[in-house]
Amino acid sequence: MLRVIRTFWRDQRGIALILVSIMLPAIIGLSLLAIDMSRMNNLHNDLQQGADALALAAAAELNGRSDAWTRAENALTNLVANDATFSDAGIVALTTGSGATTVDPTYPACRLKGQVWWCFLKDIPASDATVIVPSTGVDVNGVDHKAANATETRFILVRVQPETFTSMFPVFVSSSGNSTDTSYNVSAVSVAGFTSGVCDFTPVFICNPYENDPDGHTLEEAVSNPALHRRLIELRKVGNGAAAGPGNFGFLEPPEGVGNGAQALAQTIATSKPLGCYSAQGVSTKTGQNAGPVQDAFNVRFGIRASGSHFNSPEYGPAANVRKGAVTGGNGNGGGNQCPQYNQLTFGTPNMGLPRDQTTPYMNGRMGAGDYLLLGVGHYWSVNFGSASYPSSWDTTTPTRYDVYRYEIAHGLVGTASAGGEVGTPPSACQPPVTSVDRRLIYGAILNCNALEAENNDLSGHSTNLPVEAFGSFFLTEPVSSASDDASVFVELVDITGRGGQGTLDNFLRDEAQLYR
Structure with a gap:
């Protein structure tokens, strides 16, 4: 009996069932x-x-x-x-x-x-x-x-x-x-x-001409209101003591691999195939540069040859319409036998480019009233196209200069000789015209420069992460007359990205949504 008890006590069979039951x-x-x-x-x-x-x-x-x-x-x-x-x-x-x-x-x-x-x-x-x-x-x-x-x-x-x-x-x-x-x-x-961002944009920033506008107008109104849209704006380069206020412009940091010198910067402005991409969340300005090559960079768009051998390839070709109120030796844009430099051109009567506004009551004399003279004897249309027809709406509402420029192209008037012999066709001795983009347009980031300088940003030096009010396109109305830093660039605002824009810059936009939290 005792042996049976010991055997039972030592027997471990079935213990797993007990443990499983417990667990x-x-x-x-x-x-x-x-x-x-x-x-x-x-x-x-x-x-x-x-x-x-x-x-x-x-x-x-x-x-x-x-x-x-x-x-x-x-x-x-x-x-x-x-x-x-x-x-x-x-x-x-x-x-x-x-x-x-x-x-x-x-x-x-x-x-x-x-x-x-x-x-x-x-x-x-x-x-x-x-x-x-x-x-x-x-x-x-x-x-x-x-x-x-x-x-x-x-x-x-x-x-x-x-x-x-x-x-x-x-x-x-x-x-x-x-x-x-x-x-x-x-x-x-x-x-x-x-x-929002843009690609294939020139590395230029322009100080918002409607920042703190005394009449209360905004950038969006300027794009949509014809009375504001046709105002001529005189841009001057930021630097050498010039404040970055409305009506001034400067340069953005070019894309990597372009180079840092003045000539490299000018190339990115002159080319018809810019590589830069810029974000509305923040752009970086570039330290002020010698303006000499930059004058050439703007003027090659008018069929004006740059100094030396710069910009001597098809990507730096002129616009399809380069009428600017100038001739060389009476042959109308050089008569096709030369691609003139700026100092070889003669401006003025009997030639006439797109005129400036008669009065400049805004922005300390740097913005016109949009009251330029288009029609009538001795004015732009009669000097350049005589009795050629134009839209009847122009009799009551003066169009923008950009509208006039585009009308000339669309209706085959580019080759028409003016009273002084000028034609809008680029000289054949220059690079062939660029038709893939409109070379008379420049593109830039529009910054609220007053507000940015109030926050101690040096816009004539190297400042980073500057918020962009909008990206815009501007129509060059005439060549840049001087290589000096105080030379003026005359433009009309054409369009902006985003709110109030007309959609003409959509091809440049790189918009995307992203999660923040």
């Missing part, structure tokens, strides 16, 4: 906990990815134009369709649905539709840890970030409505901090913004 509750509990955590993680991932996709789709429409909010809402409704699973409701469509948009009159920038809250923001806090309330656009520190209108909107905050999740594990640590709470909500928030 079974813990094994089941941990399994349920792992399943709950996986479900919660998958639910949050679904919601976060849906919020990110919605935010990116809407942010791509925030280009500063007046209809940006409408287009952003259309993008939220029509461009993105995502589902979330593992919530108590099963498969949930993360969409704005088909109902009406809820807009609180107190917070018109913040809206709710379907499963989605969104709020249009003018800026975001520096720290990602600073939470913005989606329904008000105000952060936890009381700072208001919501935009007043579509024009100033730069970001969008998207929050998908919380989904209820009930755990299977009887005791679960939830975000509420209550260890016995097995039912709680999961949501996701995403903030995306619109970034």
Whole structure:
């Protein structure tokens, strides 16, 4: 009997069953906990990815134009369709649905539709840890970030409505901090913004001529209002003590590999194939350079030969229309037998280029009133084209000089000789005309120079990360008359990117939406 008891005591068969029985509750509990955590993680991932996709789709429409909010809402409704699973409701469509948009009159920038809250923001806090309330656009520190209108909107905050999740594990640590709470909500928030840049742009910046305009006009109005659009602007180079105020221009840092000298900078301005890309988030200025080669860089566009052997290849060819009110030896642009330098040209009667404004009441005499003389005996049209027809609308509304220039090209008037024998066709001895781009246009970043200098930025030196008000195109109305640093460049504003723009610069734009948090 004693032997049987000893044998039983030493027998270990079946002990695993005992251990499993003891551990079974813990094994089941941990399994349920792992399943709950996986479900919660998958639910949050679904919601976060849906919020990110919605935010990116809407942010791509925030280009500063007046209809940006409408287009952003259309993008939220029509461009993105995502589902979330593992919530108590099963498969949930993360969409704005088909109902009406809820807009609180107190917070018109913040809206709710379907499963989605969104709020249009003018800026975001520096720290990602600073939470913005989606329904008000105000952060936890009381700072208001919501935009007043579509024009100033730069970001969008998207929050998908919380989904209820009930755990299977009887005791679960939830975000509420209550260890016995097995039912709680999961949501996701995403903030995306619109970034803009341009490529194939010349490395030039131009001080916004409408910054702090005494008459209250804005850059956007100047592009859309013909009375402002045709004003002639006299640009002068920043540097040598000249302040970077409205009406001045300077140079941006050229792209890598171009070189650092004055001649390398001039090449990037003169070429018809610039390589530079610049971001609206910030550009860098280049230390002031000798203006001599830069005069040549502008003037090759008029069929004027640069000094030495510079710019002597097809990419530096002139515009298709180089009429400028000058002749060489009475042969009209050299009669095709020479490509003249500037000092070989004769300007004035009986020749006439696009005239300047009669009065210059703005910007300390550096901006005209748009009152140049186009029609009538002895004025631009009669001197250059005699009785040739022109649009009847010009009799009542003076067009921009750029419109006149384009009309000459479109209606075959470039080769018509003026009273003084000038034609707009470039001399055949110059490089062939460039037709892939309009060589009479220059492109540049428009900066609010007064504000930037007030922040101690040296725009005649090397300053970095300067915000761009817009990128613009400007029409060169006449050649640059001097190689000195105080020489003037006469231009008309043609178009700008983004808000208020006419879309002619869209080919240069490199717009993209990106997630910020």
